[in-house]
Amino acid sequence: MTAIAQYVKSLFLKELFQGMAVTLRHMFGHKITVQYPEERTPQSNRFRGLHALRRYPNGEERCIACKLCEAACPALAITIESAERDDGSRRTTRYDIDLLKCIFCGYCEEACPVDAIVLTRIFDYHGEKRSDLYYTKQMLLAVGDKNEAQIARDRQQDAAYR
């Protein structure tokens, strides 16, 4: 009996019509496409995008050249050189991140004792040659200066869970 039912089912292409009903329903259904440059998906405040170096409100850079981020980095993307500044404090003379090596794991941010290196929400940056994606200290500080408000807000929001 089941064999006959099966035969009748296949003869009248029942399941094919069911499948077509599904696609037809979707054709007139709501579309989930996000039209990117105009529309964006919501982002978490923990989003790990482009790196930035932060400063204190008085303009002093946070980084104390402890090199914990360099040690934590699994991709060896960070290169730091440090020297003593005139006022006796230890500061970086070089802080480079090779974004082509970076895997955006966020370990550098976790390792940092002074919240100097952070990952921002910026994900749509580009470089036209490889060297464009080799970010130096000045470039990282510039990213930080430009987005400090957003960075601070995101850290504030997350502070309770740290």
Place this chain on the structure above:
Amino acid sequence: MLHQTVQSMFGPGAPLVWALLGIVGIILPLLLCVAYLTFWERKVLGWMQVRIGPNRVGPWGLLQPIADGLKLVFKEIIVPAKANSGLYIIGPAMAFATALAAWAVVPFADGYVVADIDAGVLYLLAMTSMGIYGVIISGWASNSKYAFFGAMRSAAQMVSYEIAMGLALICVLMVSASLNISEIVHGQARGYFAAHGAGILSWNWLPLLPMFVVYLISGLAETNRAPFDVVEGESEIVAGHMVEYSGMAYALFFLAEYANMILVATMTSIFFLGGWLSPVGFLPDGFPWLAGKACFVVFLFLWFRATFPRYRYDQIMRLGWKVFVPLCLVWMLVVGVWMMSPANIWK
């Protein structure tokens, strides 16, 4: 009016000029339809996959096919070093030329046909069969494994479904008693149902319903459309016979495929859906009906593509030889007996 102008301008050469005008009058709109069919396909597939589809180039993305065409025109046509260059160039041209040549016998409305010949159906079958040569030649001439596999698959598939298609058409020929395509359409306006005022029921799709399904599915296989697209199955053999082609040569295969799609849709409308006949009595017959029916069948093709997964090669062969061919043979017998019996509805 136009006829007289042509006559006075070209004198004895007028029939030739007239034929050329007819050809241009068909091919130009056809190419435009092909271009926008690719756009429509991407839109429909997008909608059915809960996407929007192309909408960036021009208003509502309407210039997308133009942009695609321009891109392909400006690309280099690369001939592989070990390819047979003569055949390599002829391949796409053959595929495309046959796809266009078949339109000569397609009646767009009563009397509107370039060549109103009595063996129209034969010519049509011959032309669609010739299209296979373009595919096989290009696959062979490319001198590449994947292209060759694609060509072999398409040869086997198209030849198998040609048979089912031909047998399905034989039933149509039996009931309309003519090989002239216009006459086949006229035949669908006669019969028991038409005499009782229900013309739509006397079209061949209902009395010959199994043949309608066989023809539609065979047409799908014949044009290498999903779910019968093993010929160019992307996940298996990259792009089949077109894998070595680039630029406009590649585009010619696409134009041929889509022109064939429109052709098969139009032929399905003519053979089974009453061609240019109006489904309701109070509206006049005419070309818009044929266009509407063809659009519907083309939409079915896109709908199938969005819905069904690709057939495996042996399943395609099984469907063609073990299901369609016997079904057609049996139905031929049934129609024969039906026509001889008192219940004949085609008188």
